[in-house]
Amino acid sequence: MTAVDETPKRRGRPPAGGREAILAAALRVIRERGIARLTAREVASLAGVSEASVFYHYKDRFGLLQAVFEESLRPLRELAEGGVEPGSDPRSVLSLYGHTLEDFLDGVLPVIAAAQSDAELRDSMATYMAEDDLGPHRGVRAIGDYLRAEQAAGRVRGDVDAYAVAMMFIGSCYTRSSQRQMPMADVELPPLEDVIGAMVAMLAPDQRSV
Amino acid sequence: MTAVDETPKRRGRPPAGGREAILAAALRVIRERGIARLTAREVASLAGVSEASVFYHYKDRFGLLQAVFEESLRPLRELAEGGVEPGSDPRSVLSLYGHTLEDFLDGVLPVIAAAQSDAELRDSMATYMAEDDLGPHRGVRAIGDYLRAEQAAGRVRGDVDAYAVAMMFIGSCYTRSSQRQMPMADVELPPLEDVIGAMVAMLAPDQRSV
DNA sequence: GTCTATAGGTTGATAGAC
């Protein structure tokens, strides 16, 4: 699938990126077959290493899963840290943020769902997310802050709760991504562009002031 | 909830509600400990029956899980079938629908997440949902249809895509419920009332026509 | 660092008594 194979340049000692291969294999198993099928046998086979190698690199199953969580959550953490550059027009800001967020969610949501399969895993991930203050509220805060700034600048109508509006926007991204996770035939949700279009229209300052 | 119980016409043989107890126990295990801990032993112990009884009533683990899925999805199916009564003001319609939806999602999302733990379960549930045409799009359709009717009646501004707006609303409910699933400390998302307030304000017909 | 082999422990599912 992902056309990323090691270059055959290496020669001599086999550093054998087994560690990364195992992590990637684990992630792939979770996404494609579900966390219930994530056994040392399955991962090792997919990564092209032995079962024992899995335990060597990641102590136990829980350790491997934690590594998968951190790896998967990292891009989301980076997105949360980077703010939204103010000044740009709402349409481009929402479009860029929305698409970026959905792409990240598409990658992370399967892993988050997998963590729900076991109370211990769930708590571990919740702790990890709490430490970095991750979650939908970060997106709401980012977009809400941006909208408030736009309101202050008079470019967005000021009589609505900016964070409530941000909640709607983030919610539509989250739901769209969630829905893609369950491969149900040809179900159509309003695309991001439509949501942005409606939002921009509704957020326009009172026409009389133009 | 739905006060629909069978008439107690049956007589003679003792029903011994082991079947329902098993189903309830399974649902509880999934919610509290995660589907990975759903073993015949655990379920039987919680239901107060023997392990073999679990297999007697539900053939195998897969059968039990399918029963749990159908049972959990039923209320959602009923919500999807019931439309939204038009004519009522947007605030009450959105409030009633939103709260009802979130309550249902709070109960169903853990089960949907559990189904993601195994490809076979996931596909089975996807099929089931596809058959009844379940999913967020039903909520979007219901609210979108309502908003279009309001637009036609001139009670809602007509220059926005009703279904895009509905998507925002359903999305905010879905995301809020999803977020409650992961017990992270004291994370605050804008409450339903704030979203409805902003939406009502933004959907008001052009002031000039008043 | 990576392998083979295996110990040790759970689990799903069945058989047969009551």
Next chain:
DNA sequence: GTCTATCAACCTATAGAC
């Protein structure tokens, strides 16, 4: 309908050779 007893299959994790 429900139970006890049991087994084959599977999984995690470790030990020790290369």
